[in-house]
Amino acid sequence: MKAWLLSLLALPWLAMGAEQRLITIGGDVTEIVYALDGQQHLVARDSTSLSPEAATTLPDIGYMRQLNAEGILALRPTLILASSQAKPSLALEQVANSGAKVVTIPADNSLQGIDAKISAVAAALHKEPQGRALQQRLTTALSAIPSQP
Numbered sequence: 332m333k334a335w336l337l338s339l340l341a342l343p344w345l346a347m348g349a350e351q352r353l354i355t356i357g358g359d360v361t362e363i364v365y366a367l368d369g370q371q372h373l374v375a376r377d378s379t380s381l382s383p384e385a386a387t388t389l390p391d392i393g394y395m396r397q398l399n400a401e402g403i404l405a406l407r408p409t410l411i412l413a414s415s416q417a418k419p420s421l422a423l424e425q426v427a428n429s430g431a432k433v434v435t436i437p438a439d440n441s442l443q444g445i446d447a448k449i450s451a452v453a454a455a456l457h458k459e460p461q462g463r464a465l466q467q468r469l470t471t472a473l474s475a476i477p478s479q480p
Contacts, residue, residue: 352407356395357414360436361386363452364412367461375406377417400425412455414438445469 353372355361361380364370375390377398392402395414400422403411408431413423415438427433434455437447446466453462 350409352409354392354403354406354408354411355380355413356392356398356411356417357436357438358382359438359448360412360414360452363449363465364456366465367449367453367456367458369452369456369458372410372456374408375403398422400429404429404431410434410455412436412452442473 351372352374353364353369354375355364355373356377358377358379358381361373361376362382364373365383365386370385373386373389375392376386377395378391378393379395380386380389390406392406393399395416396418398417398419403422403426408426411423411426411431411433413433413435415435417423417435423433434451436451436455437444439447446469449462449466449469450459453459453465
């Protein structure tokens with residue numbers, strides 16, 4: 332009887348835990364989340380995430396190179412997608428130790444590095460097919476740019 336009652340009382344907590352609460356750190360990471368239509372889970376972003384404009388309505392956790400674990404944890408995230416340029420890494424380590432999943436997104440700032448960023452974000456959001464489609468659209472758009480002035 333006690334086990335049944337305890338499991339019944341735990342149901343609302345389990346349902347609440349199933350909701351994903353996403354924080355993005357890095358303007359490029361935030362833009363990719365929106366491009367993959369994953370913004371419905373976003374609860375906050377860092378101050379470098381200014382595009383798309385809708386992202387600016389979210390709470391700001393501060394500058395990506397001056398992170399504070401307490402400010403991030405106050406938002407009860409379940410998933411943090413952080414550019415590898417995000418610092419201090421100790422703050423992200425504290426967040427990870429609290430139970431939130433922290434995924435580091437590559438920060439290669441070249442055209443070739445964009446595919447790796449898209450793949451990493453898409454995998455973290457379980458949106459791999461949308462990620463491949465976004466990569467294809469990007470490849471198509473880049474190939475349309477004239478190579479000569």
